[in-house]
Amino acid sequence: xxxxxxxxxxxxxxxxxxxxxxxxxxxxxxxxxxxxxxxxxxxxxxxxxxxxxxxxxxxxxxxxxxxxxxxxxxxxxxxxxxxxxxxxxxxxxxxxxxxxxxxxxxxxxxxxxxxxxxxxxxxxxxxxxxxxxxxxxxxxxxxxxxxxxxxxxxxxxxxxxxxxxxxxxxxxxxxxxxxxxxxxxxxxxxxxxxxxxxxxxxxxxxxxxxxxxxxxxxxxxxxxxxxxxxxxxxxxxxxxxxxxxxxxxxxxxxxxxxxxxxxxxxxxxxxxxxxxxxxxxxxxxxxxxxxxxxxxxxxxxxxxxxxxxxxxxxxxxxxxxxxxxxxxxxxxxxxxxxxxxxxxxxxxxxxxxxxxxxxxxxxx
Amino acid sequence: xxxxxxxxxxxxxxxxxxxxxxxxxxxxxxxxxxxxxxxxxxxxxxxxxxxxxxxxxxxxxxxxxxxxxxxxxxxxxxxxxxxxxxxxxxxxxxxxxxxxxxxxxxxxxxxxxxxxxxxxxxxxxxxxxxxxxxxxxxxxxxxxxxxxxxxxxxxxxxxxxxxxxxxxxxxxxxxxxxxxxxxxxxxxxxxxxxxxxxxxxxxxxxxxxxx
Numbered sequence: 417x418x419x420x421x422x423x424x425x426x427x428x429x430x431x432x433x434x435x436x437x438x439x440x441x442x443x444x445x446x447x448x449x450x451x452x453x454x455x456x457x458x459x460x461x462x463x464x465x466x467x468x469x470x471x472x473x474x475x476x477x478x479x480x481x482x483x484x485x486x487x488x489x490x491x492x493x494x495x496x497x498x499x500x501x502x503x504x505x506x507x508x509x510x511x512x513x514x515x516x517x518x519x520x521x522x523x524x525x526x527x528x529x530x531x532x533x534x535x536x537x538x539x540x541x542x543x544x545x546x547x548x549x550x551x552x553x554x555x556x557x558x559x560x561x562x563x564x565x566x567x568x569x570x571x572x573x574x575x576x577x578x579x580x581x582x583x584x585x586x587x588x589x590x591x592x593x594x595x596x597x598x599x600x601x602x603x604x605x606x607x608x609x610x611x612x613x614x615x616x617x618x619x620x621x622x623x624x625x626x627x628x629x630x631x632x633x634x635x636x637x638x639x640x641x642x643x644x645x646x647x648x649x650x651x652x653x654x655x656x657x658x659x660x661x662x663x664x665x666x667x668x669x670x671x672x673x674x675x676x677x678x679x680x681x682x683x684x685x686x687x688x689x690x691x692x693x694x695x696x697x698x699x700x701x702x703x704x705x706x707x708x709x710x711x712x713x714x715x716x717x718x719x720x721x722x723x724x725x726x727x728x729x730x731x732x733x734x735x736x737x738x739x740x741x742x743x744x745x746x747x748x749x750x751x752x753x754x755x756x757x758x759x760x761x762x763x764x765x766x767x768x769x770x771x772x773x774x775x776x777x778x779x780x
Numbered sequence: 781x782x783x784x785x786x787x788x789x790x791x792x793x794x795x796x797x798x799x800x801x802x803x804x805x806x807x808x809x810x811x812x813x814x815x816x817x818x819x820x821x822x823x824x825x826x827x828x829x830x831x832x833x834x835x836x837x838x839x840x841x842x843x844x845x846x847x848x849x850x851x852x853x854x855x856x857x858x859x860x861x862x863x864x865x866x867x868x869x870x871x872x873x874x875x876x877x878x879x880x881x882x883x884x885x886x887x888x889x890x891x892x893x894x895x896x897x898x899x900x901x902x903x904x905x906x907x908x909x910x911x912x913x914x915x916x917x918x919x920x921x922x923x924x925x926x927x928x929x930x931x932x933x934x935x936x937x938x939x940x941x942x943x944x945x946x947x948x949x950x951x952x953x954x955x956x957x958x959x960x961x962x963x964x965x966x967x968x969x970x971x972x973x974x975x976x977x978x979x980x981x982x983x984x985x986x987x988x989x990x991x
Contacts, residue, residue, distance in 0.1 A: 417890065418887075418890060418892060420893075421887045421891075421893055425887065428875075432875030696867075697888070699859075699865050699867075699871075700888060700932075701859045701885050703852070703857070703860075704853070704856070706856075
């Protein structure tokens with residue numbers, strides 16, 4: 417039997433048997449809807465965890481040397497930047513207070529850091545240009561606080577007689593929220609670097625990167641080093657993600673199994689009710705393969721319609737509730753529901769194909 | 781030419797065999813009635829000839845080829861191409877039109893629907909039910925339904941037409957029309973075998989095989 421003719425015959429047969437067809441549509445739609453409203457939420461949560469896991473914030477290792485004369489050598493910073501698992505690295509001095517030079521000592525103070533590393537790894541320049549020696553850029557939020565009209569003027573450092581010309585403004589990246597309230601200037605050779613921020617390329621590499629950096633710093637008194645590590649956070653997030661995945665998978669199997677089981681019952685009932693029709697088809701020359709293909713296609717067509725409807729409604733509902741799963745997940749759900757319904761029809765189809773057509777035809 | 785050689789069949793292993801090693805040639809271009817008392821296996825013989833039942837012993841031959849003992853796939857292929865079936869109750873799908881019913885066996889034989897439609901319409905016209913092509917089986921009479929069933933049996937141009945009590949549910953006028961249609965099939969060179977217990981049918985066939 418040709419595929420086109422089979423599809424047409426299956427469609428006509430499905431249309432003729434409206435009740436079982438409607439129930440299959442309903443079951444398939446329910447499978448998708450339930451999956452999207454339960455497993456879909458889990459997938460959305462999993463996605464959020466994964467996003468947090470891959471965000472720079474959860475990959476940042478911060479080392480602060482709190483010893484009185486402790487210094488993180490600039491060479492260590494440069495070597496760290498060369499490690500394969502490191503996305504970027506930045507070292508800075510302890511924050512020094514700075515005021516608007518035009519106002520003087522009575523002005524509002526903002527923290528200012530001398531930085532070793534690429535500034536464009538940690539902030540986005542919003543106006544002006546990147547600073548050179550004895551120049552600074554000011555965070556957008558801090559500019560108003562310190563009383564600067566624009567990326568012009570100067571800052572006086574409270575701890576020294578240095579003055580920094582303001583040449584630009586910036587916005588701090590999400591991983592460096594503390595930089596949003598101050599100003600940055602390039603570190604000179606005399607600046608004592610006290611804090612090192614290392615962003616690993618992935619949370620999985622955080623542990624190895626941490627060991628390598630600590631080994632390079634080789635502090636005489638390691639107890640004076642404060643390490644804020646993403647390792648535990650990464651492990652916790654990975655465990656949560658793993659738990660969510662396992663839970664989602666179990667739920668998905670449960671929903672699909674229940675849907676497939678009910679679909680199998682509906683198709684079985686239909687096959688038993690229409691046994692004479694299937695026997696007649698066999699007598700007219702339909703092979704067993706044709707009967708199996710006919711019964712499964714007759715189930716797959718309404719199941720596809722149901723999957724489409726269920727996924728559409730489920731996705732829109734989840735979207736409105738703010739827990740929309742990824743589009744690929746929704747598409748996968750529709751495909752799995754269709755597959756489950758089709759596979760569920762194979763058993764009854766085999767039964768129909770292997771029943772003796774003569775017995776079926778001669779039984780009133 | 782349809783033949784059976786040393787044919788025997790039993791529904792269950794160890795139960796009584798039917799046909800007792802029957803050897804018979806059904807003449808092409810003629811109608812043969814298979815008759816006998818109830819339980820002698822008239823319909824069963826038809827189902828064996830139609831390759832829906834596999835003989836326990838012996839074989840069914842079409843044009844000299846042994847086909848009765850082949851596997852199911854092969855017998856289905858032969859059935860869809862070489863054999864036309866007419867059932868006692870016409871056995872038309874109540875949800876499909878008359879035209880769809882006639883086209884159906886050709887689809888199982890691998891034909892395209894659009895290629896078969898003209899043949900199906902021609903057959904319906906020939907048996908006087910062309911005007912009912914778009915009707916459902918419930919909208920035509922029993923005699924018309926049986927003529928549709930004969931048209932359906934001929935749509936693949938089979939060499940053998942098997943009819944199981946085709947006049948069982950019909951009045952004499954309709955029975956005569958159906959028998960005439962079956963005789964027309966035979967005059968085209970086909971082998972027509974009719975299982976019946978109706979003496980009226982015996983008067984209208986060329987040969988009788990008593991079981």
